[in-house]
Amino acid sequence: MAKPTIALVGGGQIGATIAQLAAQRILGHVVLYDVVEGLPQGKTLDLAEAAPIVNFDLRISGGNDISCIAGADIVVVTAGIARKPGMRRADLIEVNSRIMTSVAAGIKEHAPDAIVIVLSNPLDAMVTLCQRITGFPPQRVIGMAGVLDSARFASFIAWELGVSVRDINAMVLGGHGDAMVPIVRFANVNGIPAMDLLTRKYDGDRAKAQQVMNDLVTRTQNAGGEVVELLKTGSAFYSPAASAVAMVEAVLNDQKRLLPVCALLNGEFGVNGYYVGVPCILGARGIEQIVEFDLTEEEQRMFDHSVDAVKKLVDSL
Template sequence: MGRKKITVVGAGNVGATVAELLVLKELGNVVLVDIVEGLPQGKGLDLNEMAPVEGYDALVTGTNGYDETKDSDVVVITSGAPRKPGMSRDDLVEINQKIVASVTEQVAPRSPNAILVVVANPLDAMCTVAHRVSGFPRERVVGMAGVLDSARMRYFLADALQVSVENITAFVLGGHGDTMVPLPRYSTCAGIPIPELLPEDTIAAIVERTRHGGAEIVKLLGTSAWYAPASATVEMVEAIIKDKKKILPCAALLQGEYGIDGLFIGVPVKLGRGGVEQIIEIKLTEDEAAALKKSAAAVQELVNLLK
């Protein structure tokens, strides 16, 4: 059998942290690809030299080309321009479309059975690019957004309730941006619905902070977050590699589910060895359904900008 093979494209903050978490968890050997000469090789070597201390045998191969990525089980696409203060994710469409398209052109033919996990922003539109360019079935192209947005919401809720983050589940649907739809009704603390534990105004403030969680960090750091995004990405890769059948909020191509057709939108999916093995439809109130529709319209506008 041998170890699984995971390609991570982009050796910046997110990509390098994804590689680090993948080897720490020994999910597979990692091929780290970046156009900058020396960057993936240097970070790869550094991670391999950490292995004896941390006690993992999964190794990182750093490369500027794609031949080493052949027959990958999963390909994570983190490459693209990060946000700068004052930029929305949408501002990145044109720059990142070219990058994601060229990366997909390189990886798809070399790993025709891989599952593509897209992390580049604006997320939902970049999933569309990877799907179109790869020609892969919808099950094998999935976007990382909901796991991150939910993690942010879970942290804010745990902080407000002063309980363990492990007690909190949170649900966020919709596009990865200001129109995302956090669902307090489906969010719980030790199984108890959040609306029973926190006043309405506190929940509203947390929903708002979740929506702008990425921008809050960009404002502080001057660039996009990377620890939580990398961690969220690895949770998805782990579900795929270990065939966990884990239900996670991910960007998936809807074909009529939730009344949306032909768009990548964040919804609860079952993630396993086949990628998106099931899209789970939950009942929404009129307000929630309207918010999801609005989110879908915002994603559609971005997709319309794709060349």
């Protein structure tokens, strides 16, 4: 059977890492587009030369004209400037909006049937802009945020409890910013509530366990900035790339995975006309179902606050 083509728009750290992970998992042929002359060609040549060692038999190519993505089955957009220390995601909106406007027009022209996954920041605004310009059905234009934020939350819980990260289930909803909403009551270790295990760790002191969990929530909300402050010259790329590849794999292999992604809501969770992070079923058609559930009063308050931040950001477009 013919393999699908995965087009990556943006040849920086995230785009190149996605290319490597997608090739190693043999998800499909890979094409990397970037405006910097020689950059996508050099990175994909280097990756292609690793094929005999890693054992992937795929076409790997790069180009400086967006027409190189022609006919792609799935397009992952990472193009845009990255955060620097002291910057918020929202600070990127002016420059990255111009970049996304051009990129989305190119996708519309050269890959009109593709499913698009957007990683560019500020995420909620950029995925909105991409969908508006391409005119693609909303289920085919998806933002990557919740998968990454949930992975960060899960990691922090695992480290605090001293258990394997593989056994943690966690979910983060809302906008991809400081007001994101980790759903604490759903966090568990193979079905055992994380709060129960934290309480046991602190000898039954529920108040102490709650304070520790609050700290984990805050760290999750600021996790991207924590990496930026440490790197000083860039932002996270390994974990965003791995998160994007999980979504690509769910679509290309029609896995029907339930993942928190940025989706256009039309009444779900009380939101109309905005892209917000919520649980969705991802399959061959992109977002195949938005999965609603009842929020507690506190969760609803946090979610509404996060949505308000998204609205202000998107309305500034």
